[in-house]
């Protein structure tokens with residue numbers, strides 16, 4: 001059986017200062033509870049939880065997925081597209097280096113957020129978005145092509161990150177709310193979900209995904225296709241444009 005682990009990072013007191021498209025007050029205590037429930041759900045699916053030490057000066061640091069792209073034993077450390085998020089990546093880098101990952105880094109003038117990267121097997125889709133620039137796409141391609149990945153750049157103009165628009169089911173079907181997706185035809189199999197909110201999945205195992213309670217019809221659609229769905233309420237983190245994917249980095253087959 002493959003070893004599975006997930007990186008997570010505790011929300012900080014300054015969470016409510018995080019970057020948000022719509023300024024809605026965030027209940028930090030409630031966000032902490034919801035984060036704990038999220039971590040418990042991932043743990044309950046059999047993942048070892050690895051906590052990246054909290055970063056009190058980075059309000060958005062709970063969204064740990066944005067700090068790195070992991071492929072096989074390679075960890076490509078991101079360079080955040082938003083200036084207030086730069087520096088978050090240092091904690092992730094040190095944890096993954098300690099775990100034996102081969103580290104490379106996206107560097108200036110390139111920017112890249114992990115939320116723009118969707119891996120489906122050896123195909124890595126990377127969104128050219130408001131956060132990830134062309135140099136970021138290019139540096140990711142240069143870092144991971146030699147490791148066996150095919151890096152496919154895709155435009156993202158309607159939402160924050162590629163994974164705000166699309167994620168993938170365990171069988172590789174790409175899902176999303178179509179009005180949020182620039183070019184659904186770029187994906188070999190695309191399934192449109194009914195609701196804009198809560199349209200993301202985290203693959204927990206070959207037959208189970210994690211979704212937010214904010215998209216009940218989306219959950220129903222995914223269940224109707226024969227998948228097990230574990231749900232979590234992450235409403236306070238969604239106020240900061242987060243979704244289920246961005247709260248963890250899933251690791252499989254860790255370096256020995």
Ligand code: CIR
Pocket residue numbers: 018019020060063065066082085114115116161163164240241242243245246
């Ligand atoms: C930001 O704007 O950077 C954060 N407030 C939200 C980041 C969410 N990350 C993600 O979806 N991968």
